[in-house]
Each structure stands twice: as C-alpha cells, then as structure tokens.
Amino acid sequence: MATVDEQQERASRQEHDHAARVRLMFAGIAGRYDLLNHLLSGNTDKRWRRRLANQLRPALVPGTCALDVACGTGDLALALAEAGDARVVGVDFCRPMLEIARRKSSTIAFSIPFIEGDALLLPFADSSFEVVTIAFGLRNLADVRGGLRELSRVLKPGGRIAILEFSRPVVPGFRALFQFYFTRVLPRIGGIVSGSRGAYEYLPDSVSRFPDQKRLVEMMRETGLAEVEYQNLTGGIAALHFGRLPLLQS
Template sequence: MMTTPAEPNRADLGKDPARVSGMFDQVAKNYDRTNTVLSLGNDQLWRAATTKAVAPRRNERILDLAAGTGASSVALAASGAVVVAADFSPGMIAEGRRRHGDVQNLSFTEADATALPFADNEFDAVTISFGLRNVNEPKKALAEMLRVTRPGGRLVIAEFSHPTPRAFAGLYRFYSDRVLPRVAKTVSSNAEAYDYLNESIKNWPDQHTLAAWIRASGWTDVAHRNLTFGIVALHRAVKPL
C-alpha cells in the first residue's frame, strides 16, 4: 500500500508550539547536516564557544534546552557533567536517543521551555542554543530557566542576533535573502522550515534587548559577546544567591 508523504509543516511568527514542534519533527533526521551547510561550518565554532562559556564540570547537573538531536549535549557531557537534553520536538528527541542513547551521563526528555518539568533549583547550569527565538513566550521561558537553576548557577544563551559592522550586515542580508533559501531547497527535507527560521531571525530583537529581557527575568551579572561579527550573540548570566 502506498503512503502519501506528509505535507511540509511550516511555522510562522505566531510560533504556535504545535506547529513549531511539528516542523522540527520533519527536519530532525538531516537537521545537523543542514545547519552545518547553511552556516558554512560556523555552527561547530558556535557550539564550541557555547560549551566553553557553560564551563561544565564533572558531576554538575546541566540542562540543555532546545537540544535538538543532542550535538551540544554530547559536548557538555564530555566533561563528566550529568546532562539533560530537553526539546519540545518528539522527533528531535527520538533522533537524539538514536544517535547518543549510549552516553551514560546524558538523558533525553521532551519538555516545553515555558513549563519545565523539573524541580526548583535543580541544575547547576542551564543553556539554550538557537531555540529561545522559537518559543512563543520567551520571557516566560527565561523565568522558568531561573526557577530550575540553583542560586549561583549559570545561564548561557547562544542565539542569532544582529551583525554590528554595517558592511557585513549588508552581506549577511544578501546571503539570508538570496543564497540561503536556494541552498535550503537542495539540502533540507523541508525547505519551507528554513524560510520560517530566516524570518524568525530577522524579527528577533538585538543583543541589548535580549540582555534587558534576561535582566528583567531576575538574572544578574548579565553580559554578552558577539560571535562572527554579531550573527550570533552569546549571553551569560548568574542566578542571585
């Protein structure tokens, strides 16, 4: 019996959780490869910078939100930390378990960033990479991250942002508008998903606005630095004692 392929699921800037989750389910299998191609290999540099910023230590409990297939979680777990990889896409979680289910100090769980299924003060560090802008209530997610982090614990957020050099910003817009959609059609199983991701990046606030959101959520020692001329911003903060 022939089966009809599922229609591509494309989220929009309303960021309905079911639609966003379904979209990521459809791209899970080739997600990491597609990201590497579309970022021209920079995704691996950004992941290394994020891992260094988290500074995981043996036996610490670390929550990796929007973990996808677990590539960032594996890097954190290599330190000996106990890592929980959480994502609201069942497809991503299934792919992560398939690839990395044998890593002893790494577990996968389905979770909504705005209503985390964890106790207060449970983690020494919480991190989220390229996922906060896909949450329909990002400020609520920041408050939830604060709740589950122990006093003195760390927050690290890697997220697409706004390039700062004017000349580079123009080049980046050209790549995003003209080149990225064509490449996505070639390498992705759901090119329309990357149309949404491109739109979500354009509509995401700049570095200073996100820093203000983090501070308003109750985090202290809020700071950020730009990666790749501000294509990505790496935000750090601490939960007050």
C-alpha cells in the same frame, strides 16, 4: 471589547498554535537538520556550541547538573558532556529531533537522558540545575520572556545560564551581505536539501523578530538574572549571552 479572560484565552490559544507549528516544522526537517546546519554555516555552528561549552567548563564540575533546553539533535548537550564532568540532561518537545539525539548519545561514551518536554513548562522542580543552556531555541518560543522565566526557575541560586542565538551582525557592509545570504540564498538551499523551504524562510523571519544583543541583555536582567554579558560570534551573526541567578538574600 474583549474581557481580560477572553484576552488571556486568545493569548494561550496563539501560544498553543505557535508551539504546534514549530514542533511540526522541526519534525519535518529532523532527518536533515544536522547536515543543513553544518552545510549552511560551513561548520561554524559546531565552533559556536563548543565555545559555549568551553566557557562553562569551570561550572561543569563533578556533582553538578546541566540542562540543555530545546536540545534538538543533542549537539550542545554532547559538547557540554565533553567539556566537563557535570551530569547533562537534554529536553525538547519534538520527538523526531530527540530520537536523533538519543541515537548519537548511544554511540558515544556519555549517556545523556534526552527527555520530551516543553521549554515553557519544564518537567523539573525549581532550583534543579547548576547550569542551564539553550541554543537556537529561545527564538522559537511563543513567549520569550516566559521562556527566560522558566529557564531561571529551574536554575539553582548562583547557577549559570547561557543562551546561544542568532543576532544582529554589527558591521554595516557585512550585515548587508549576510542579510542577502540569509534571506535569499539560505532558504533556497535549505528548501532543496530538506524539502521544506518554509522552514528555511521561517529561520531569517524569526531572527528578524528576535531581540538584538542589547535588548536580550535587558530582558535577561528584567527576569532577575545578574552578571549578564554577551559576546558577538562571527561579527554578530550569532551572540552568546551569559547570566547568573543571584544567590538567595538572607
């Protein structure tokens, strides 16, 4: 039987291998990532990110800092910068995705630092941000709980967290139709346009393994977050979860 040390070593090796595979996969599709997002969702992805940013607007006041984790090509970070007056920072561990984000930010009025870093080991001190967001990133982490803990660690007491992620469609007939599109049609189109069918087979596969709306609420509460609530987007294809780090008890 494996000792506790051996089990921990195996778990950390698996996490490391998972992260390396995910990073390589996004590096391979970075150039086509935005195009495919908009094409495969009929531009709905833009609306979802804008909705997240608009709902956080009251927290994005001058003097505050917002961190977008797993920022990819930067669309949510840019939406946050547009929605309010907070200083926005993006972090991701895939350099080709970050390069696209930096190029976008250089062509607009907002200057957003896009930093290379791992969501499971963020390069920021505890309690650094009033707002922390992650869109379509949590599902990709080797350790979802560890990710929630790390996002909470860098959040200031009283700060808000928002998670945008694919979820479970709530209407049965629509769910079946969407499943057909998501598992049969999308990987084909994604494969043809990006040249990596594997990445677009990984998408529905990773969504099927990700906690549904209610389970994610529980996990957020277990992490110590309060005021946790969610909204279904487009019938539950995606969901927007919000939470708040409680103020320190005196």
